[in-house]
Amino acid sequence: MIQMKDRTLAQQHQWQIKYPGIESFVFNNKWVDCLMSRNNLSNRRRITIAQLLPDDLIEQQQEFLAFITYIRIQHDYPLTLVETGARTVSIRTTGHEKTNFTIVLNAWQMG
Known part of the structure; x- marks a missing residue:
């Protein structure tokens, strides 16, 4: 979509005056990737299928x-209790963090 829009814009007179030779520029995938990287853009897709919550959610x-x-x-x-919004949470470790990983679960009771 980006490539098609850029090719369309490159054919407009105002851009040809501002950027001579733009009408012959190749807007390839590598160019699009670099453009997106330079501007911190990423592809996102809208999903239409939502996960339905189970009927017994509260019980679970x-x-x-x-x-x-x-x-x-x-x-x-x-x-372990920490202040809301804390950047780090200190936990006891075994010293073998390089060979294993730790999972911290957070559970709360809905009232």
Whole structure:
């Protein structure tokens, strides 16, 4: 779409005066990629299929919260509370971060 629009604009007299030789310029994919990169642009697609929430969503949330609470208590995992909007969250680690990864789950109860 960008290539077609640019080719159309390149045929207009006002752009030919401002940029001599533009009518013979090749607006190829590499040019478009560079243009998008220079201007911090990216391709996005509109989706039309939305994920439907399950009928038992509230029940599943409650079960998940109960499971996480049970596991946290069973294994004595510390409860980490941080200020909303904090840039970093300090957590205890094993020192083997290069060989493993950590998942931090956040659960809240809807009232």
